[in-house]
Amino acid sequence: MKLIVAVDETWGIGKNGDLLLSIPDDMRYFREKTRRAVLVMGYNTLLSFPNGKPLPNRMNLVLADIEGVVAPGTVICDSMEQLFSIIRDMNADDIFVIGGGYTYRQFLPYCDTAYITKMRFSGDADTFIPNLDELEEWRVEETSEEREHEGVKYCFVTYVNDAPKPVGFSAKKSDMPRYFVKKEPVTIALRDHAAQRLREDEKALLHAYFRPLERGVGAEEVAAFLSEGDGDFEAYLLRHRLIADENTVKAMNRPDEAHSDEACSDEAALRVTIGKEKLALFDEYAQGRLSAAALAERCR
Numbered sequence: 081m082k083l084i085v086a087v088d089e090t091w092g093i094g095k096n097g098d099l100l101l102s103i104p105d106d107m108r109y110f111r112e113k114t115r116r117a118v119l120v121m122g123y124n125t126l127l128s129f130p131n132g133k134p135l136p137n138r139m140n141l142v143l144a145d146i147e148g149v150v151a152p153g154t155v156i157c158d159s160m161e162q163l164f165s166i167i168r169d170m171n172a173d174d175i176f177v178i179g180g181g182y183t184y185r186q187f188l189p190y191c192d193t194a195y196i197t198k199m200r201f202s203g204d205a206d207t208f209i210p211n212l213d214e215l216e217e218w219r220v221e222e223t224s225e226e227r228e229h230e231g232v233k234y235c236f237v238t239y240v241n242d243a244p245k246p247v248g249f250s251a252k253k254s255d256m257p258r259y260f261v262k263k264e265p266v267t268i269a270l271r272d273h274a275a276q277r278l279r280e281d282e283k284a285l286l287h288a289y290f291r292p293l294e295r296g297v298g299a300e301e302v303a304a305f306l307s308e309g310d311g312d313f314e315a316y317l318l319r320h321r322l323i324a325d326e327n328t329v330k331a332m333n334r335p336d337e338a339h340s341d342e343a344c345s346d347e348a349a350l351r352v353t354i355g356k357e358k359l360a361l362f363d364e365y366a367q368g369r370l371s372a373a374a375l376a377e378r379c380r
């Protein structure tokens with residue numbers, strides 16, 4: 081995961097909801113770096129774009145903690161957990177955190193690279209990011225030659241973090257059940273397609289998430305499955321489509337033509353909510369803290 085930002089001498093990044101200064105060369109740099117990338121931003125940053133519209137040709141993931149917010153062409157996430165659940169199968173190199181201050185601060189520990197445009201002036205900012213020169217884990221890898229725009233000198237500096245935190249949870253085996261027990265309810269904002277326009281793979285994902293809510297998981301059935309030695313708990317969940325397999329999640333998140341700006345035009349984001357059912361117990365089972373028999377007994 082990477083971060084890209086323009087800062088002034090005080091590590092200020094914005095004022096009154098806007099940038100401190102717009103340098104065309106820096107805009108070009110931003111476009112090049114984030115070409116076809118997945119962008120992560122806070123809601124205020126989305127609002128700061130022309131007409132509050134997402135940036136074209138890139139998947140725009142927007143964090144917003146506001147009830148009912150709908151932003152055409154974006155995927156709205158109401159927590160970091162939800163955002164991590166969407167990006168978990170993506171290539172971390174394709175993901176760029178693009179602001180603003182609140183969002184940079186939350187994601188900084190997860191980023192391995194920060195592209196900082198350093199502008200030599202003070203813009204009397206009201207929004208800041210931490211000074212990377214003062215953070216032990218960050219070091220400068222590369223600095224460009226100095227340039228100038230309307231009397232303001234600036235350069236592009238690449239910082240690297242040698243020990244970034246791993247992104248959220250992964251789709252790895254023992255973590256899958258945990259996804260269901262992490263939060264209740266879990267809300268997943270799918271791209272803004274009306275239900276009838278859902279692609280097949282999106283339908284599959286939707287279905288996969290809905291099933292636990294519809295019928296729960298039969299503990300005895302699980303126990304029987306496990307005792308037959310046909311596979312582990314995750315295999316059970318996958319076989320019964322109680323969780324989405326990695327390919328489904330990948331397919332759904334692929335930034336392909338079907339997810340072009342046109343496809344994501346004016347429709348409201350579709351949100352689905354799942355409950356945790358009895359999966360906390362299965363989580364205990366997955367961690368070896370509960371036997372199959374105890375699992376069946378407790379879920380009866």
Ligand SMILES: NC(=O)c1ccc[n+]([C@@H]2O[C@H](COP(=O)([O-])OP(=O)(O)OC[C@H]3O[C@@H](n4cnc5c(N)ncnc54)[C@H](OP(=O)(O)O)[C@@H]3O)[C@@H](O)[C@H]2O)c1
Nearest residue numbers: 085086094097098099122123124125145179180181182183
């Ligand atoms: N210089 C640059 O390169 C650059 C780049 C981008 C933006 N900016 C500037 O930065 C400023 C905006 O920054 P900002 O700090 O005000 O806002 P921001 O980070 O863009 O957005 C904050 C919003 O996102 C929501 N949000 C963030 N994390 C969340 C989470 N984990 N869960 C749920 N919601 C979450 C917040 O909701 P709640 O408050 O309700 O929690 C809040 O509504 C503007 O001036 C903009 O121009 C500068």
